[in-house]
Amino acid sequence: MTASPHPESDRVEFVRAVLEWLDGRETRADAVDASLELLANERRRLFLQVMRTYGEALTLPDAAEEVAVRETGTSVAELSPEHVANVYISLYHDHMPRLIDAGLLEYDQERDLVTPVVVR
Known part of the structure; x- marks a missing residue:
């Protein structure tokens, strides 16, 4: 993986994209937490x-x-x-x-x- 010149902006963009994807979905909070925990590694x-x-x-x-x-x-x-x-x-x-x-x-x-x- 290549290091991004602006990791903070990449993180912000990613979080916004995830929140936008979740918006309007009927996803339980515990399912989101478990999924993010799986992907954390x-x-x-x-x-x-x-x-x-x-x-x-x-x-x-x-x-x-x-x-x-x-x-x-x-x-x-x-x-x-x-x-x-x-x-x-x-x-x-x-x-x-x-x-x-x-x-x-x-x-x-x-x-x-x-x-x-x-x-x-």
Whole structure:
């Protein structure tokens, strides 16, 4: 990610856009709070972006590798195995369970396969 020359104005613009989007919707305050809490962590956002980009089941190791690439802005060949392992562990133990509980992902532990939940 590239640093913005005016992060405060970006933040203000983002908050206004979210408030405008929420305006007129019948969204419960606790749902908004829970959603913003899920999105508060960059690694979780990257994980969701990876799953959305592919739009299909991925093995958790593949998803972790792609998250690590996006975090570092480097190629797969430049990633250290330790960094990918750390990403995998944090996805498995922290981020993925939260996203499963939120109904955004499903996980097949036997196959180590993560699937985005498609809401229609």
